[in-house]
Amino acid sequence: MRRGWRYTRLALHLLQGVLTTALVFPWLSLPRRGRLRQRWSKGLLALLGFRMRVDGVELARPALLIANHVSWVDIFAINALSPSAFVSKADVRQWPVIGWLAAMNETVFLQRGSRGHARIINEEIAARMAAGRHVALFPEGTTTDGSHVQHFHAALLQPAINAGQPVQPLAVCYRTPDGAFTRAAAYDGDLSFMDSLSAITAAPCIEVHLTVLPALPTTAANRRDIAHAAHAAIAARVAPEMLAAAERAAA
Incomplete structure (x- = not known):
């Protein structure tokens, strides 16, 4: 019954999001769109049974x-x-x-392998940051089950360097209420979206932990060094055992 109720509420919430995007967004400023998107996202997490936990430092802007x-x-x-x-x-x-929803919500679409397109995208990202907004990306380029952190693609950090804006790492962890690791929210490997959604709706409660780590300046560093520092900071929160093993191997 819990799963069926969540599916019903999810469908209604998605419909609300589509209608708001189509009918309301064209008349709103970007900041007001952002506030509605933030509220809608919080509602989605709540109806799927997520509790959000945030710690760390303040976000740079x-x-x-x-x-x-x-x-x-x-x-x-x-x-x-x-x-x-x-x-x-x-x-x-x-x-x-x-x-369509992604495009209406400021998503920047990256066409890999095209240098000309990458330059345009870099300028678009820099313009968003210059306007005081956050741009977010996942430098692994893929998903994991949450137990480890894969290699970061440093080239994706170039827009921040070009714009002279900081890079701020966020560590994302999914836990049960007693603090144990869970892969219930994972969307990796051969899992379909429905497989992932089914696992989420079957779980009584999942906590999503976001740790805001200190921002990294880009004015006097190259992108590989920044990517390495960000990876180490995130891995220390997500998978400290993996980081310690890597440091022992390097030594």
């Missing part, structure tokens, strides 16, 4: 937010923290409904 990637839920957790323009792969734009 503007900044390029970078996080480890576990689930499609990550996007709404970050938007609940601060309305952000996300960087996404270009083919998402072609997805029915989702692509």
Whole structure:
């Protein structure tokens, strides 16, 4: 019964989001759109049974937010923290409904392998940050089950360097109420969206922990050093055992 009730509420919430985006957003300023997106994201997390826990330092503004990637839920957790323009792969734009919603919510679509397009995208990201807004991306380029952090693609950090804006790491963890690791929210491997949604709705409660880590200046560092520092900071919160093993191997 709990799962059926959540599916019903989810459908109604999605319908509300589509109607708001189509009928209300065209008349609103970007800041007001952001506040509605933040409220809608908080509502989505609540109806799916998530509790949000935030700790760490204050968010820098503007900044390029970078996080480890576990689930499609990550996007709404970050938007609940601060309305952000996300960087996404270009083919998402072609997805029915989702692509349109993403485009209407400031998503920047990245076409990999095209230097000319990358330059345009970098300028678009820099313009958003120059306007005082957050831009968010997942530098792993894929998802994990949340137990580890994969390699960060440093090239994705170049827009922040070009704009002279800081990079702020966010550590994303999913836990049970007693603090144990759970992969219930994971969207990795061969899991379909419905598989992931089914696991989430079957769980009594999942806590999504967001740790805001100190912002990294970009004015006197190259992108590889920034990516390494951000990876180490996030891994220390998500998978401290993995980080310690890597440090022992390096020594």
